[in-house]
Each structure stands twice: as structure tokens, then as C-alpha cells.
Amino acid sequence: MTQVRAEKPVVDYSVYLVTGRDLLPPGKGYLESLKEAIEGGVTLIQVREKNAETSEFLEIAQQTVELCRSHKVPVLINDRIDIALASRADGVHLGQTDMPVPMARSLLPPNAIIGMTCTTSEHVRQAILDQVDYVGLGAVYGTATKDVSAPGKIRGVKGVREMLNVLEGTGVKSVAIGGIKSTNLLRVLHGAVTPTGHALDGVAVVSDIVASSNPRASAERLSLIFRSWAAIPRGSKSFSVDGADAYLPANVIKAAADLVAHLTNNVVKTQSANATIAMGGSPIMAAAAQEQADLARIPGGMLINFGTVEEMDGMLAAGFNANLNRKPVIFDPVGIGATTYRQNCAEELLSKWQPTVIKGNAAEIGALIQSEEVDFPRIDGVYTITDAHRCTQRKVKSQGVDSLGSGFKDPEAVVRSLAQKERCIVVLSGPIDYISDGSTVIRLSNGHPLLGQITGAGCMLGTAVATFCGAQSVLAERKGLGAADGVLARGDMLTAAAAGVLALTIASENAAQRGDVHGPGTFLPALIDSLADLTPETIQNMAKVEVDVENK
């Protein structure tokens, strides 16, 4: 067999339609639906006929090829080499239990496209050895069009990213498959990018198009989201506290964010609401799942702080709806290191939605990295993050919701690594706060020890980050930045997160200076006063900032 890769047609995998005639809505013909879908922007078709007899399958395949040829859209046949050959389709898509790839390759023309469904990294490795053209990675979510009930069949966005890692440097293309719709597409695309920037080439969609009475509009929606996402420039952000928008004064926040929605714990609700108002935001403490769709449509930020881990349904719905409306989601996994239940909850939440910022103290960030089972380098022979729960010499541990110990040996590496893994900005709080987007690390050394002596300083920090991210995203939307729907949260979220941290920590320094502050009890109301008094000039004069940009 000769490999004639150069002769292969160039395939656009971006909006890959897998057919399913049983899903067509009443009154919609197969070819009519297909034609409308192609006109809406579908770039590749797979004919999938699980129940048809050979003669019927062949007829459908031939009709599909004829229609698609006239639109210059390639056609692949699911499972059946004979049907692909007889209908002169462009190739086949094979499952793990179908004909082995080398055998299929030997039967098909040398320029045929061969794709393979992969559920594990091992499948991907084998597919690379077999020199497939592309892999279908999934199932991302549960789907009615395929039985994915067996354990391990639903891989989530993180599972797709894990498999994408294996493809790095190979030239094998990839699409994600399984329950993908216009409502979750951006979250899938955003989440499935490897630390080195390897991304999906497309997504395979079934019911979102086929079951639609308007497949053209459905395909247009998917295509627009994909193209907008692909057009977003990637790379590190610069940060300067002197930048025009670095810190937003209260009146600007007031005019921008209509609402900073909080799903937060019972301990801090009042102080977090007051802190939000002091910074210019409008708080609402709203935990019920039923209200999240309405809240997410209101411009602003969404804080999900699971301090007392109640209302899981509300938190699941809040993040999903915020993603859908491109609102920044700030996740504060309070006390996650303290109980296994909290770890499981965090895992579930992060599998359902994409945070814009994760904020935590050292114990919380350490626990999140552990739950990811990151293979982190041993530092000075005493501490590895993966070892943390076993290692008696660990530097970071949790006691209740607080962090004990001297912190990480290399906090920059920790925040960079978690930001890359979770595809978001990470804020690691402590006497020095570290903020990273996976590349740049901002070190902020403002703050006062009294913050460590009141409960919920970290929670207020999350509130401040949510307030600034919410306002920045609304301002960016007004300016038309990212308006093409390619990003999950518009605006410079790294700067916004840093501004939130600066607001709270600089306010704490000012509050502590006051003559009427004698300790933690008098400090808390003074802190709210100082937040309300902050100006951009105060921030610029007092900010202690260092920025480290990693050149990849």
C-alpha cells in the first residue's frame, strides 16, 4: 500500500454533520434537510445508517454524494467500506470494533479519508500508528444518538483535551463528538485546548442540526460560533496597573454591571453584598437553580463560591447559563481540600461549565491540582503536589477553609500550571497574591495581616474579582470587543482579576491605618468604607505589582 497523503483532498472539519434520518422532524425530507444544512455552513458529512438494509444504505449514500458533490462538501460513510466504494464517497468513518484501518486502507483508493472514533488516549495512539486522517474524540456529553451508557464512554471536555494531547505534533486532525450543540459548543472548543495550544479542528453534530425544523439556521449558528472562536488571537496578555482600564472606579462599575450575582456561602453573604456595593456593583444573592437562566441574561459577573456546599443544582445551572450568555464565572472552591465531598463537587461543577477565574488560597489551589493528578515536579526533594496528601513534609495543607503552612515552593509554576489545565485565570491568594492566565504571572504584594484574621476575606476577594470581571466584560461588549461570540467572557479578564485583588488588598491597607481600627472586629466595617473610598489614583500609587511573562 502506498501512502499518497499529498493527494488527499483538503477537508474542512469545522462543522461536521453526522446524519440520522430517524431524527428528522415530521414533514422534513432527508435531502431537503441536508441541503439546508450545507447551505447553513456544514463542511463535511458522514452518512450514518445503523438500521438500513444494504440496498437502502447504498441509495441514501449515492443521493448524498450527488448532492454534496454539487456543493463541494466531502462525504464519508459510517462503517461500510463497500458502500463507500460503491457510492464513490470520499472516505469512511470507523468505530473501534469495525474493520481494522490498514485493511480498510488497502481496499479504498489511496486518497480516501479515514476517520476513527476514539474514547481513550490508547485509542488515539493506535489511530496515529494506523495513520488515520482524523479522530472523533468523545463522547463529550451523553447523547441519544449513540449508547454511551457503559462506564468511561462519556469523557467530558477534559477527556477530549487529554486525548488531544496525544495528537500533538502528528498532523492527525480531530473533531469532538457527543451531545454537542450550539449551546455548549463554545465551552467545548474553549475547554479542549492543550497547554501548548493544540485545539480541535472541528465538531461533529447530529441532532442539533438533523432534528431541527430549520437546519440552515442551526448550521449557521454552529458555523458562526466555530469561525468566531477560531479567529480569536491566542497568546499571553500584558498587564500594567497604569493601563487605562486597569482599575475601574465605582461610578464606572455602577454604569457597567447591572448585577453581580452571587451563589455564596451563608457565612459571608452580608459582607460580600456590602463589599460589592462599595465597589460600585449591584449584588444579588441567588442560589436556586430555577432562577439562574434569568440572572445570567443580566449583564455583569457570576460568582460561584461553594463555601457551605449547598445548592449544587443552582451552582451547576449558574455556570452553565453564565457560559451560555458569555458572562464571566468566578469559581471559589472554598475549603475544597478539607473534604472528599467538596473535591467531588468541584469536579462535577468544572465538568459542566467553564470558569473564567478560579480563586483560592494555597490549600484550595493545591487540592485542585491534586484532583487533576498533575504530574508536578518534586521541588527540593520535599514536596510534590501529587504527593501532597501522603507527604508528611508537605508545605500546604488545609484546616477547615483556611490554608496552613508556608505555601508552595514555586507558586508561579502552580498558578501557570492550573491555569493551563483548567483553561482559565487562576488567582492564588495569600500574603502575596499570584494571578496567571497560564503564561503571564502577576504578583501582587498588597494586603494587610488583618485580612487573615477575619472570616471570608478570601470570599470578599472572589466578590471583588467577580465585580471587576463583570464590569470589564460589559464594557468590552459595549466597545464591540469579542462581539462575534468567539469568547466565553469578553474583555481582558486577567487585568480585571488583578484589579479586583488590588481593590481589596489596597483597601485593607488603608482600613488598617485608621485610628478607629483596633483589631479584626473594627477592621471589617473600615474595610467596606475603604473599598468605597478607592480611586484609580490611590490604586496606581499604592499597587505593588511584578509581572513575569513566560516566553513559550
Ligand SMILES: Nc1ncnc2c1ncn2[C@@H]1O[C@H](COP(=O)(O)OP(=O)(O)OP(=O)(O)O)[C@@H](O)[C@H]1O
Ligand atoms: N498576612 C497577610 N498579609 C497581607 N495580605 C493578606 C495576608 N493574609 C491574607 N491576605 C490577603 O487577604 C485576601 C484573602 O486571602 P486569604 O488567602 O487569606 O483567603 P482565604 O484563606 O480564602 O480566606 P477565607 O477562607 O477567610 O475567606 C487576599 O487578597 C490576600 O492578599
Ligand SMILES: Cc1ncsc1CCO
Ligand atoms: C468559615 C466558613 N465555612 C464555610 S465558608 C466559610 C467562610 C470563609 O471562607
